Amino acid sequence: MAIKYIPVTTQYKQDRLAVLKPFSPKGAAYDEMYFVRWLGGLKLKYVALAALLWPAIAFAQSGGYGMGDAFEALLRWIPFLTFQGFLYNVLISIFAMTIGTVAGMALGLGQLSNISAVRRFAYFTTQIFRNSPWLVILFVILLAFPFEVTVFDITIPIPAWMKAVVGLSLPVMANISEIVRGAVRSVPSTQWEAAESLSFNRTQTMWQIILPQCFKRMIPPWMNWYAILTMATPLCSLLGVGEIITHSRQAMAAENNYPELLVPFYGYALVVFFVYCYPIARLTIALEKRFAFK
Amino acid sequence: MINWSPEQPIVSIHNVHKSFGPLEVLKGVSMDIMKGEVICIIGPSGSGKSTLIRCINALNDIQGGSITLEGQEVHDEKLDKLELRKKVGMVFQQYNLFPHKTVLENVMMAPIKVLKESKVEAQKRALELIKKVRLDGKENSYPGELSGGQQQRVAIARSLAMRPDVMLFDEVTAALDPETVKEVLITIQDLAAEGMTCILVTHEMAFAREVADHIYFTDRGVIVEHGSPKEFFDNASDPRTKEFLSQVL
Numbered sequence: 001m002a003i004k005y006i007p008v009t010t011q012y013k014q015d016r017l018a019v020l021k022p023f024s025p026k027g028a029a030y031d032e033m034y035f036v037r038w039l040g041g042l043k044l045k046y047v048a049l050a051a052l053l054w055p056a057i058a059f060a061q062s063g064g065y066g067m068g069d070a071f072e073a074l075l076r077w078i079p080f081l082t083f084q085g086f087l088y089n090v091l092i093s094i095f096a097m098t099i100g101t102v103a104g105m106a107l108g109l110g111q112l113s114n115i116s117a118v119r120r121f122a123y124f125t126t127q128i129f130r131n132s133p134w135l136v137i138l139f140v141i142l143l144a145f146p147f148e149v150t151v152f153d154i155t156i157p158i159p160a161w162m163k164a165v166v167g168l169s170l171p172v173m174a175n176i177s178e179i180v181r182g183a184v185r186s187v188p189s190t191q192w193e194a195a196e197s198l199s200f201n202r203t204q205t206m207w208q209i210i211l212p213q214c215f216k217r218m219i220p221p222w223m224n225w226y227a228i229l230t231m232a233t234p235l236c237s238l239l240g241v242g243e244i245i246t247h248s249r250q251a252m253a254a255e256n257n258y259p260e261l262l263v264p265f266y267g268y269a270l271v272v273f274f275v276y277c278y279p280i281a282r283l284t285i286a287l288e289k290r291f292a293f294k
Numbered sequence: 295m296i297n298w299s300p301e302q303p304i305v306s307i308h309n310v311h312k313s314f315g316p317l318e319v320l321k322g323v324s325m326d327i328m329k330g331e332v333i334c335i336i337g338p339s340g341s342g343k344s345t346l347i348r349c350i351n352a353l354n355d356i357q358g359g360s361i362t363l364e365g366q367e368v369h370d371e372k373l374d375k376l377e378l379r380k381k382v383g384m385v386f387q388q389y390n391l392f393p394h395k396t397v398l399e400n401v402m403m404a405p406i407k408v409l410k411e412s413k414v415e416a417q418k419r420a421l422e423l424i425k426k427v428r429l430d431g432k433e434n435s436y437p438g439e440l441s442g443g444q445q446q447r448v449a450i451a452r453s454l455a456m457r458p459d460v461m462l463f464d465e466v467t468a469a470l471d472p473e474t475v476k477e478v479l480i481t482i483q484d485l486a487a488e489g490m491t492c493i494l495v496t497h498e499m500a501f502a503r504e505v506a507d508h509i510y511f512t513d514r515g516v517i518v519e520h521g522s523p524k525e526f527f528d529n530a531s532d533p534r535t536k537e538f539l540s541q542v543l
């Protein structure tokens with residue numbers, strides 16, 4: 001009896017003391033990399049199970065224009081949806097990531113500049129684009145830029161996909177900026193002192209000593225943002241850019257817009273995004289674990 | 295122009311005041327150090343020893359007084375601090391090696407990037423210095439693969455590669471295992487024997503007694519007492535020094 005009693009007291013004491021412990025936030029809302037962690041954490045066997053069960057259930061129905069017909073329609077459209085559609089999502093994501101990374105590096109270093117005007121500008125720009133809705137940014141870019149530019153009598157049209165690339169690269173830029181700033185800050189200040197005492201100037205210290213040390217640390221969060229960006233590319237369909245969602249809608253229209261088409265067509269888009277992003281998420285988590293102890 | 299001859303103090307600290315915000319850490323510190331001398335600064339933790347030697351290579355600024363190095367005012371606003379630091383080597387308690395570079399790269403880096411030495415020349419000298427601190431064979435190891443004592447000797451070699459005129463050591467053995475303290479002290483002793491001007495903050499009393507030309511005892515931002523090791527250890531007069539010595543000896 002006595003033995004049973006003791007743990008109860010201990011439990012009670014622990015609960016009371018827990019109040020005194022420093023607050024350490026946990027959970028998705030506080031985790032910069034929640035997205036890849038969630039995606040990469042999905043068990044493939046359950047995903048496969050869901051993917052297999054869903055058409056089976058659909059085919060079981062019958063009468064009129066059924067799910068069976070809808071899936072047949074999907075099969076016919078798959079090459080178009082993939083190579084005229086999803087391929088463009090991938091291309092847009094790669095271009096936007098490239099621009100966002102280069103601009104984000106510059107902005108992140110700007111946030112660490114010792115010139116206060118540069119630092120403030122970089123901070124302000126980062127905060128604006130990090131905290132604005134992506135769709136709003138996309139529309140602003142769409143409307144702010146002309147549809148064509150004329151240079152020496154030659155009219156060059158600016159296609160909507162180019163604007164979409166720019167629009168998506170801005171929030172990416174802002175988040176890369178924060179990654180760079182955070183990574184540089186994570187290097188102990190004693191490294192700066194050691195470099196300073198060896199007469200390295202600020203630029204040399206940054207490029208030769210600090211950045212090489214935190215480069216690895218930047219890769220997993222950078223990949224996290226690539227996955228998020230890829231998932232955001234369907235937003236471009238609202239600008240009329242030809243990508244998977246735009247083309248799915250066109251294909252469904254060509255198939256007379258039967259409501260039965262919705263689940264297979266959008267389901268296919270979901271599967272394609274999953275197949276593309278899941279390995280990225282797994283790799284990101286693996287790299288994060290590997291770099292954690294370095 | 296600066297008139298300095300080797301008969302004058304190489305480092306001259308005069309009435310230095312230093313505060314961090316409201317906290318006054320150095321309250322009028324003065325000392326003169328001649329070329330080739332070994333100076334040990336001893337004192338309780340928090341008495342401002344690190345702050346003082348960090349003022350010598352301008353890692354800290356000062357609020358009053360003056361510090362000259364070879365006749366040049368260190369805290370002159372117009373002085374290029376990077377030029378100054380080429381003349382002053384510094385070794386830290388926590389080694390602060392560059393973890394992403396090998397031993398050889400750690401030692402070669404500053405001469406190549408800062409002094410613009412050729413790679414061949416820098417490497418030749420780096421290998422000599424690594425040998426001098428008795429780490430030949432470890433050239434291609436990374437700092438993380440070395441013991442504390444070995445890392446600290448790399449840090450000394452890295453500083454020496456800049457051919458400094460003065461070396462500052464801030465409790466360089468304080469973070470080491472007792473077995474490796476000795477190898478680092480021997481390295482410093484060799485340097486001193488070669489005529490390098492050394493300013494050390496240390497708690498190694500036996501070492502200070504043997505190697506130092508002059509010992510300064512600091513407490514709460516002032517120099518309480520100074521003298522030759524013999525005077526200091528055998529005839530300390532100030533009660534604070536006596537109390538400190540009774541604790542550490």
Ligand SMILES: Nc1ncnc2c1ncn2[C@@H]1O[C@H](COP(=O)(O)OP(=O)(O)O)[C@@H](O)[C@H]1O
Nearest residue numbers: 314317319337338339340341342343344345346
């Ligand atoms: N960067 C700093 N900012 C504020 N206070 C500091 C800073 N560096 C040192 N101090 C304070 O100055 C005092 C002297 O520190 P320090 O020179 O490191 O002493 P010691 O090396 O003798 O142990 C301590 O009270 C310490 O807290």
Ligand SMILES: [Mg+2]
Nearest residue numbers: 343344345465
């Ligand atoms: Mg100290």
